[in-house]
Amino acid sequence: MQATSDRFVDNVRKALDNDILQQALGNVRVNFIEKRSQAVAGLPEFEDLREAGRILRDRVLADLDTHLLAFEAKVQAQGGHVHWCADAESARQTVLKICREAGARRVTKGKTMIGEEIGINDFLEANDIEPIETDLGEYIIQLRHEPPSHLIAPAVHVTQQQVEETFRRVHRDLDPKRDLREPSSLLAEARAKLRQRFLTADVGITGANFLVAETGSSVIVTNEGNGDLTQTLPRVHIALASIDKVVPTLDDLTLLLRLLARSATGQEMSVYTTLSTGPRRGDDHDGPGAYHVVILDNGRSKMVGTEKQDLLRCIRCGACLNHCPIYHAVGGHAYGWVYAGPIGAALTPALIGLEHAADLPNASTLCGRCEAVCPMKIPLPNILRHWREEEFQRGLTPPTVRRGLGLWAFVARHPRFYRLVAGLGARLLSGMAGSRGRLRSLPLAGGWTAVRDLPAPSGRTFHALYRQRRSGGGGKAGGGAA
Amino acid sequence: MSDRDAILAAIRTRKRPAAHGEPAVAPVPARGRIDGAARIDLFVRMAEAAAASVKRLSSPEEVPEAVAQYLAAQNLPARLVLASDPKVANLPWEDHPMIAHRTGPATGQDHAALTTAFAGVAETGTLALVSSPETPTTLNFLPEHSLVLVSAEDICGTYEELWRRLRLATDDGVYWPRTVNLITGPSRSADIEQKLLMGAHGPVKLHILLIDP
Numbered sequence: 001m002q003a004t005s006d007r008f009v010d011n012v013r014k015a016l017d018n019d020i021l022q023q024a025l026g027n028v029r030v031n032f033i034e035k036r037s038q039a040v041a042g043l044p045e046f047e048d049l050r051e052a053g054r055i056l057r058d059r060v061l062a063d064l065d066t067h068l069l070a071f072e073a074k075v076q077a078q079g080g081h082v083h084w085c086a087d088a089e090s091a092r093q094t095v096l097k098i099c100r101e102a103g104a105r106r107v108t109k110g111k112t113m114i115g116e117e118i119g120i121n122d123f124l125e126a127n128d129i130e131p132i133e134t135d136l137g138e139y140i141i142q143l144r145h146e147p148p149s150h151l152i153a154p155a156v157h158v159t160q161q162q163v164e165e166t167f168r169r170v171h172r173d174l175d176p177k178r179d180l181r182e183p184s185s186l187l188a189e190a191r192a193k194l195r196q197r198f199l200t201a202d203v204g205i206t207g208a209n210f211l212v213a214e215t216g217s218s219v220i221v222t223n224e225g226n227g228d229l230t231q232t233l234p235r236v237h238i239a240l241a242s243i244d245k246v247v248p249t250l251d252d253l254t255l256l257l258r259l260l261a262r263s264a265t266g267q268e269m270s271v272y273t274t275l276s277t278g279p280r281r282g283d284d285h286d287g288p289g290a291y292h293v294v295i296l297d298n299g300r301s302k303m304v305g306t307e308k309q310d311l312l313r314c315i316r317c318g319a320c321l322n323h324c325p326i327y328h329a330v331g332g333h334a335y336g337w338v339y340a341g342p343i344g345a346a347l348t349p350a351l352i353g354l355e356h357a358a359d360l361p362n363a364s365t366l367c368g369r370c371e372a373v374c375p376m377k378i379p380l381p382n383i384l385r386h387w388r389e390e391e392f393q394r395g396l397t398p399p400t401v402r403r404g405l406g407l408w409a410f411v412a413r414h415p416r417f418y419r420l421v422a423g424l425g426a427r428l429l430s431g432m433a434g435s436r437g438r439l440r441s442l443p444l445a446g447g448w449t450a451v452r453d454l455p456a457p458s459g460r461t462f463h464a465l466y467r468q469r470r471s472g473g474g475g476k477a478g479g480g481a482a
Numbered sequence: 483m484s485d486r487d488a489i490l491a492a493i494r495t496r497k498r499p500a501a502h503g504e505p506a507v508a509p510v511p512a513r514g515r516i517d518g519a520a521r522i523d524l525f526v527r528m529a530e531a532a533a534a535s536v537k538r539l540s541s542p543e544e545v546p547e548a549v550a551q552y553l554a555a556q557n558l559p560a561r562l563v564l565a566s567d568p569k570v571a572n573l574p575w576e577d578h579p580m581i582a583h584r585t586g587p588a589t590g591q592d593h594a595a596l597t598t599a600f601a602g603v604a605e606t607g608t609l610a611l612v613s614s615p616e617t618p619t620t621l622n623f624l625p626e627h628s629l630v631l632v633s634a635e636d637i638c639g640t641y642e643e644l645w646r647r648l649r650l651a652t653d654d655g656v657y658w659p660r661t662v663n664l665i666t667g668p669s670r671s672a673d674i675e676q677k678l679l680m681g682a683h684g685p686v687k688l689h690i691l692l693i694d695p
Binding site: 024027028031043044045048049052053055056058059061062063064065068069078084085086090134135136137140153154155156158159160163183184186187191194195198199214215216217223224225226228229232233243250251252254255257258265267268269270271272273274275276277278279280281283284285286287295297301302304305306 | 484485486488489490492493494496497498499500501507508509510511512513528531532586587590606607608613614615618619620622623624641642645649655658659660661662663664665666667668669670671672673674675676677679681682683684685
């Protein structure tokens with residue numbers, strides 16, 4: 001997929017001005033957060049599971065090659081094939097070769113972020129193979145020629161009215177006067193359209209939430225059942241996975257499943273969790289005749305053993321997106337590539353290069369909600385700080401920001417001067433704000449005040465208040481002074 | 483160097499031991515570590531919370547009548563496709579001649595199917611269905627009404643117990659089935675403005691027939 005992460009600032013501006021997008025994003029702010037919190041409250045062991053999950057993933061990453069080889073051996077023993085792909089091009093060619101050898105004209109697809117990463121749809125289309133997304137959200141955005149904007153709710157940026165417009169535009173064979181006012185009628189129409197496609201596809205491509213070394217299985221987790229029709233009905237099943245998806249045993253899988261649905265949608269368990277292992281057995285009446293797993297690296301092995309390794313623990317639940325004030329404000333497309341939200345801001349520079357995504361690590365207030373809800377306890381704010389440091393060291397930071405930081409560093413290193421400037425600034429801003437306590441506009445800070453007021457300081461600095469408290473001798477130092 | 487060798491070499495040169503010492507023992511939720519009637523009750527409660535319906539029967543002989551009642555209550559024609567698993571196919575269907583049935587995998591035309599679960603998991607109200615010539619996977623996904631037979635003795639408390647039983651049944655994984663479906667309630671989607679809609683691609687209804695003598 002072509003990245004526009006280097007145009008983040010422009011993307012954000014467009015997103016903030018897009019009223020329809022802003023309306024759609026309102027759904028994220030409420031629903032996901034409430035449901036997750038209820039599910040977590042319903043399982044007393046949740047915090048212990050998070051800690052165990054973190055330790056499990058670290059243990060696997062410490063011996064990743066061994067676990068991948070164990071997985072490969074099991075797949076082969078069950079009659080399946082494993083394809084190792086260093087980069088997106090290698091993965092695209094591998095998928096195309098399998099499709100060609102199967103004489104495929106039509107491919108149905110379950111939801112796969114790796115498929116987005118390697119841009120498989122455009123590539124297959126360019127090679128005269130028709131790819132059909134079957135997850136309802138993915139189907140909607142495929143018809144709209146858009147990338148997903150959320151890990152688990154790919155069409156969360158689309159309103160119901162836009163879905164209706166899209167279906168009327170594309171489903172030309174249906175009665176133009178049909179009633180599509182209810183969301184259930186939109187779902188029924190998509191179900192009927194896709195049912196024909198399921199039954200006539202030659203190859204089914206799915207993602208993989210996990211790979212289980214113990215049994216050589218790829219695992220998908222869905223609510224619709226589209227992924228299961230995709231991997232059951234066609235003659236060939238291809239599962240696209242990345243190297244970080246492997247877990248040693250079924251019990252390890254269970255640990256991560258107990259965290260995944262609760263963190264993602266607030267369900268106890270997603271509706272369908274399916275383990276696929278090899279092709280159909282000799283006497284089976286259904287299931288694919290051939291089973292392939294594509295294991296993609298695409299820059300991940302370089303993260304092993306670095307401070308970015310923690311990102312490889314991610315199980316793609318989307319909780320960090322759902323709780324991020326930046327994601328709430330700008331949605332997923334602004335991030336410019338496959339992964340949005342805090343995980344996108346931290347992972348994208350590692351996979352496509354910091355020079356193509358230098359703004360993303362700055363798209364955070366470092367408020368820490370992402371880390372607080374991450375089921376794998378990924379220290380996202382810390383990793384974003386690492387990227388900011390690297391960005392500065394490599395000279396990728398814009399000159400104005402560098403000068404600003406230089407000025408700040410000078411002031412911060414001279415305490416007397418700092419107090420003088422801070423005292424003057426606090427009094428000045430307090431005076432300008434008057435009794436309202438807020439500033440509508442401020443010279444040199446138009447970027448801030450254009451969309452919100454600046455809360456003004458009370459008029460006295462922290463240092464001054466602290467000194468007063470200490471000399472007054474009462475209370476705990478610092479308490480209430482901020 | 484092949485992609486395989488390059489990836490493995492890159493991992494090997496960079497990997498470092500995990501900071502924590504001994505492997506952690508993951509907690510098994512206390513909720514599922516119960517037996518007897520409490521376990522069965524939990525299974526039913528959790529399955530219903532996931533929008534499945536559960537009918538408790540005291541013997542397999544009652545299944546055809548329960549199926550007839552379900553189809554009638556749903557205003558469906560008295561017709562369905564059955565798993566060829568003897569637990570389903572050998573039930574006294576001849577006592578209910580008005581139910582038209584055939585056995586085998588499902589097609590796009592079938593409205594209802596009845597198959598058997600390998601087990602249930604009380605912890606989350608989940609069914610574990612395993613593919614075989616007698617229990618084809620299409621039965622679980624193509625029809626709009628999915629009816630599943632499960633015995634109370636096959637209800638596990640936790641997933642750990644499910645995997646123990648499945649390892650045992652497959653000779654430690656040697657005869658591991660092509661497909662293991664863990665199914666919790668009927669198909670759904672919230673992809674249009676987060677509004678929850680039932681019956682996205684899989685079944686609109688999941689009806690569990692629980693044999694609990």
